Amino acid sequence: MLKSKTKQSRPKEERWQLRLYIAGNTPKSSTALINLKRYCEQHLAGRYELEVVDLLMNPQLAAGDQILAIPTLVRKVPVPVRKIIGDLSNEEKVLVGLDIRPIK
Known part of the structure; x- marks a missing residue:
């Protein structure tokens, strides 16, 4: 019996699912969201889904x-x-923490 060789196709680009937990519209929460959106657009453009969970509205989700x-x-x-805690202001730490390889 002959086994057919399958062509090694290029793997599909990974989809990223990210969830940001915040508590209301605090300065830290706003900064984290702004920073995260910027990093995602720079490094994961078109390959990510971002869910923002406000724990003041849905505390049970924590x-x-x-x-x-x-x-x-998350x-x-x-x-x-x-998981990364904080306002996500240090891009290098966020990228390393999420294991995102910067686009060159």
């Missing part, structure tokens, strides 16, 4: 991702899950 501080960014996909 338990699912074990949120202990806010703002907190990378759901690709796995493994990763």
